[in-house]
Amino acid sequence: MSRIGKRPVVIPNGVTANIDGKVLSVKGPKGTLTLGLSELVNYDLEDGSIAVTPANDSKAARSHWGMQRTLVSNLVEGVTGGFTKVLNITGVGYRAAAQGRNLKLQLGYSHDVDIAVPEGLEVKTPDQTTIEISGTDKQAVGQLAAEIRRWRKPEPYKGKGIRYRGEFIFRKEGKKK
Template identity: 80%
Template sequence: MSRIGKKPVAIPNGVTADLKDGQLSVKGPKGTLTMGLSDLVSYEMGDDGIVVQPANDSKEARSHWGMQRTLVSNLVEGVTEGFTKTLEISGVGYRAQAQGKKLKLQLGYSHDVDIDVPEGIEVKTPDNTTVEISGIDKQQVGQLAAEIRRWRKPEPYKGKGIKYRGEYVFRKEGKKK
């Protein structure tokens, strides 16, 4: 039994949701998001929000139940508040600079790394060692953050690299003589 799936997804004021033709469309103050619906799960608009239930008693339907409810919840949260990921860069000479729809990174390579920012995502650099990625689609925000981090993952000896804010980097002791 899914504990997450049992709870209905509350729809706040100013947000509208439409179930049509196998698509869920959620419109709010920050924009509109759509999602394809799974055949293994049934979706109903109720008084207390969107109720997600498994379509039958098969194991596969029950396994999709909680995840589908979470995806619906992410749509509602995205159009009301949005999502933000913050990356921190540490290392001598490592820096980042947002330039319109591009992010320019200097990470110790012989060349600068230019990353194109997809439509609907906003990248800010409050200082040259912090990158803030924000948008209404949680998957796109997380994917862009992972692609940026992949260029220089934090290493365990000095902690140099790109890490998520709040991420703990396990530090190793160096070689002994």
């Protein structure tokens, strides 16, 4: 039994959900999101909530159950509050600047790294060493954050690189004489 899947997703005021065939669309104050529904799981749109249950007792249906409920929950949370990831840049000369729909990074390479910001996402740089990525789609926000972080992963000796806010990097001791 999925502990997550048992709980229905509560739909807050101002948010409407609609199941049309095999597509769930959720509309709220921040926009509209859609999700393709799995055939292994049943979705029941009741008054003020969406209940997710496995279609049968197979192992595949039970394994999809909790994940599909989480995806539905992320749709509702995305159109009401949105999602935000914050990246911190550590290193001498490393900096970031948001310029329109692009993000310009200086990460110690001989060239600047330009990253195009996809539609539906917003990138802010409150200071030169902080990047805030926000949007309604949790997967898109996390994907862009991972692509930015991939340019300079934090290294364990000096701690230089791009890390998520709150991420702990295990530091190693350098060479000894």
